[in-house]
Amino acid sequence: MRTFGNLLERASKLFSDVEVVGPEGRTNYRKLFEDVLKLAGWLKGELGLKKGEVVAVADWNTLEFMKLVYAIPIAGGIVYPVNIRLPPEQILYTLEKSDAKTLIFSRDFELLTKKFEGRHISIDEVGRGEKIQDTTEQQDDAVIMFTSGTTGLPKAVKYSHEKFIDGALSIATQLTTQESPAKLTRNDVIFPQIPMYHIVSWGSVFIAPYLGLKLVLGGKFEPGTVVETIKSEGATWINAVPTMIHMLIESSQDFGGIKALVGGSAVTKKLAEKMKERNIEFSMIYGATDMLAASISIYTSYTRSEDMLREITHPVPFADFKIRKFENSDMGEILFRAPWLPMGYYKDEQKTKESYTEDGWFITGDIGIEMPDGGIKILDRFKDAIKSGGEWIPTSILESVISEIEGVELVAVVGKRDEKWDERPVAIIKAYKEIEKSTVTEYLKKAAEEGRIAKWWIPDEIVFVEDMPLTSTGKISKLELKNRLGW
Incomplete structure (x- = not known):
């Protein structure tokens, strides 16, 4: 069964003493799973959470947030990690569009409760009940997320347990079985910088327990604090967008010697050189809220140089690309398919028709070229070219x-x-x-x-x-x- 509960239960048994660290303190996978089941019991019992009901969570990368990511779906609900970086009016739009009945918020986001018409609960007041039996099915909806709204109002997608887990584990598989600068091993400590609202930190809170790796959650992104935490917790692997990497490098002369999975936008040659100076090895990831993981750069017989790995990513397992070429050109619009595609936007038939084909392809809106080794070189957004x-x-x-x-x-x-x-x-x-x-x-x-x-x-x-x-x-x-x- 590919469910959130099954994944965490396995970690609680196989990797029971492996640490999970957050701003609130420390725990391990055994205690974490027990606490998640009690939290699910409280959600279902005290809160009266019904099957398929959406619970929105507005918080930084915290241990309590991670528990809610697991507990809400185990209790039968759907978790919405609120994109707290959207403009306030767009946040309120997403809360309404998601059909969220409840908002769980941390102190920094208390203002959201002033206009949210549903039930709202401080994350500090979330309780614990009797442990419940996990009866979820892998086809049950588990997560609803929103695109960043750069070209209009944010669009919503829903993912079932199995689709979201398959997307996250495709990343884990690519990074453990293939040679890549950001390769994951049994000795790594994962410290994700990507916020929970962005594909649940690119699936990190599922990848770490799946592989049995120590996981560190750092709260709000503060470059100086991140560098100190890397040192104190022995973190060896992070994920981040290029602007985050730039801020981390500028924050400290001591930062370096780790692996990074970088995505969201292109890494410039200058930033790549700065990372090399700091002994930061990196791989690029390509994906999006409405398609999850698509490709990650790996070493092949064709892509051996650092510049190539900066520009070319390779399909994760069970993913496929094709290029809808422009006239008289090798470049064209990129189409993508994978078992985890949501195949539509929630309550938006028109956008669904524009972006998902009837034969199972997602029209990414990106322009690229297919390389000789099957890799994809992203050239631009269609709207930006x-x-x-x-x-x-x-x-x-x-x-x-x-x-x-x-x-x-x-x-x-x-x-x-x-x-x-x-x-x-x-x-x-x-x-x-x-x-x-x-x-x-x-x-x-x-x-x-x-x-x-x-x-x-x-x-x-x-x-x-x-x-x-x-x-x-x-x-x-x-x-x-x-x-x-x-x-």
Whole structure:
């Protein structure tokens, strides 16, 4: 049975004394499972949780949150890890859209209770009851999650026990059976930085007990605290988006010597070099809320260099890709399928038709190329790619080259309407020291001479900004940038 309860019960027996650490204290898998069953008993008994009822949880990465992730589905409910980085009005929208009857919140999110019309309970007041028997079935719904809402209102997807576990364990399988810089071994200590609201920390709270590894949960992401916790708990493996890695590196000269699974956006060449200086080995992961894990970079006969592993990811077990190619081009829109696909958005028939095909494929909205070893090279989001004079400009490649320039902290390349070419690229840069526009242009001309980019890709405009808007998942919000610049 592929259920949350079955996975944790196995860990409680095979790895009973392995530690699970959170801001609240320490426990082990045996005690954790016992506490989860008592918590499930309280939810079902005292709270009266009914089968299929949604319970929303707003908290940082804590031990109590992890217990609720398991206990709510074991009690027959569906857990909604609230995306606490969304704008307040979007959070309220997701709470309503999810059909949540109850909101469990930590102190930092008490303001949500002012407008939430359902029952709300402080996470400190969550009780314990009699241990219950886990009677869930693997096809029962267990989790509801929302996309980040970068192109409109967030969209909801539901996952059953088996689908969510299959997605999480595809990551574990890829990282334990294949050679990869972020390879997981029996000696690793997992310390996820990805928040619970983002695919339940990319499945980390399932991967760790499945493999019997020590798990550390650090609460709210604070770079300095993370570095100290890595040292004090002996953490060897983290997951993070590139902006998090950047902040960790900048926070401490002592940070390094660990493995990292990185995703959410591309890793620039400059960031890769900084990680190498700190002895941080990393693999890239590609996936999303509406498809879970899709691919992770591994060593193959074709991909041996660090640059290749930074740019190319490989399908996890039982996953499949195909490229819907553009006319006269090797690049095209990426389609994906796997046994864990939700095959639709919750209560959104129109978006479902736009994104999931009848024969089982998810239209990712990303542009890429299939490599000789079956890997996928992601070039851009379809909505971000620039079509100029009938030809495509992949902005991620331009951004990577520009990021190499001394003084560039963050960069985004966006398309601006052009009467002659339809669209032309504009580079928007946040710098940590003064940079001349001519410096950027000359560097790109040199890159074109070296064959790294096409000469006609060079942006017509370069704009410097003091801050760069980020989405709830740590990516640069190009939509917000365009709005700010009046485009």
